[in-house]
Amino acid sequence: MRAGPSQEEIRRHNLGVLLRHVHLGGPTSRAELTSRMGLNRSTIMALTADLTAAGLVREELPKETGRAGRPSLVVRPESARVYVLAFDVGVDRVVAARVGLGGVILDRREAPRARGPFDLEALTTQLAGFARQMLRKTRPDTVCVGAAAAFAGGVRAADGLVKFGPNLGATDVPFGEELARRLGLGLPVSVGNDANLGALAEHTRGIGVGCRDLIYLHGDVGIGGGVIVGGQLLSGHSGYGGEVGHMVVNPGGRLCGCGSRGCLEAEVGERTVLEAAGRVEDHVGRDAIRDVVDAADRGDIMAQGALMRVGDWLGIGVANLVNIFNPEIVIFGGMLRDIYLGSAAQVRSRIATGALAGTRERLRLRTSALGDDATLTGAAELAFSQVLSDPLEVLARVGAP
Secondary structure, X not given: OOOOOOHHHHXXXXXXXXXXHHXXXXXXXXXXXXXXXXXXXXXXXXXXXXXXXXXXEEXXXXXXXXXXXXXXXXXXXXXXXXXXXXXXXXXXXXXXXXXXXXXXXXXXXXXXXXOOOOXXXXXXXXXXXXXXXXXXXXOOOOEEEEEEEXXXXXXXXXXXXXXXXXXXXXXXXXXXXXXXXXXXXXXXXXXXXXXXXXXXXXXXXXXXXXXXXXXXXXXEOEEEEEEEEOOEEOOOOOOOOOOHHHOEOOOOOOEOOOOOEOEHHHHHOHHHHHHHOOOOOOOOOHHHHHHXXXXXXXXXXXXXXXXXXXXXXXXHXXXXXXXXXXXXXXXXXXXXXXXXXXXXXXXHHHHHHHOOHHHHOOOEEEEOXXXXXXXXXXXXXXXXXXXXXXXXXXXXXXXXX
């Protein structure tokens, strides 16, 4: 029979919970932390003292209280001192950022990515170069507590191997391992599917805050999805869960990059939209999709027809997901944000006829609150996950000054 948790285990757990409240909620008074965590004031004071001594938070008097009596000290994250490195690898762009505790983007670098054969060496060299540029600007007393990347492809959770990324031409690529080697910081680089991390970001910092059941759909040439069930990301046995873009919605339909036919990605993806709008020879990428939506708004018949077509298939796909997961909210991100805005009536019509009444009666359809930074924000949250679980252990391991 296993004994219950020790006092030290309880303390470490509470330190992580308190730090998470401040990280996600911003400056928070001791009184509010006491209420949220259900602990007494002396325990909260001891926990904040430990985190302050470690350099993770600081305490200060509130600017204004409006109340009589002694004000409760406010606990703030040390955003300028404690940070992570976050990376986002999409089909058309790569981003690197230094993100401070509390979710503050302190510095960032971004560059377009040329479509073509996947080059692991060139990509990781570029991202590591961005990181070194940002690290050269940091103060001596700062500390990096993690690194993570969002990648547009199926990622094996155990080791960050990109098993498949057809829209980037990547197959069985040890991306996390190689990027960690090139960074040379002695830190592993966690890697997650971009849509899964977008779901995590919207759940913790976006329009899905406070929602325990949501689906995030992300468009970046192809279609991906992240599913939050009961407040937890549904990752699957090996980490490949959420590949909703390869759900077949039109058997015998368009050929998909995965080799199947009629996948949601094939019927709603970038190429389908541009072909249906008669713009296959024009530029590609998110701006090209926005141009189609703008043209439809101005009365372009082909653009309107294209959005009606993909809106149909998108609505059928969402109806299937709603029937299976019964989410409170479905969020459209990446290029799907623009596609949904241009085809909302069609999507809603398909959901009305394809989703069960009970699953759709309280359903909300929304666009991403974090915009193009949703997947990058998710990567940052993944990088912060260990320090939020055991703050003092992580700081000891990274040799914080």
